[in-house]
Amino acid sequence: MDKISGEDLRVRRLNNHSNIINFCSVNDDLNNFLKDDALLAQDNMTSITYLCFWRRVVVGFATLVAATIEVKQVEGPRIDGYAPNTYPSIKLARLAVDKNHTGRGIGPHLLFWVMGKFEKISKEIGCRYLTVDSKRESMWFYEKYDFILVEKTRNKTHPTFYLDMYLTRGKK
């Protein structure tokens, strides 16, 4: 299927009236999350979900939460510049595209939208990294956009990636 122009895609926050019933990605966990948990989590203020619409139909979604990266001091040579610390991040907790519309640019559109949202938030609340626990079959997607793989998680069911958003500072 053809790529969809970004101008024809709309991103809106999930709400009580969102028609998500027909959304179906290849991953049942993600579908179940959207249908059963997303709104409740939003009410509980534990995650916020954004829907991507094409011709008024939900074709993708992304869920965001505040998160943190902890760097542990380790045995061996001292890490240059190390200070025991945690670093603020935003986690892309869920990302899915409807299986009838994969390969049409919706995943990248949502990911870029999330980066734009990140930039806005990071001007008001300190946060520097965008993190994600990938599906094994989707690692290529995050590698394509220069996310850094956490090597220790490479062989896990959900390998973890992070993207340093530092460049967003001052680059209007």
Add this chain to the structure above:
Amino acid sequence: MVMAKQIDLKLVLEDEDARIFMDGFNHPKVTQKKVDMFKKAREIYRNNRA
């Protein structure tokens, strides 16, 4: 209260991962690809404030 499925909010970096992270934190790399990505991100977000 019914809770949404668990999302692990804490990423712990150790050993080589910690080293790579700290190096990136202290000496962030400015690549043209990243600059272009963030520019595109800004445009997309600007047209879709949600």
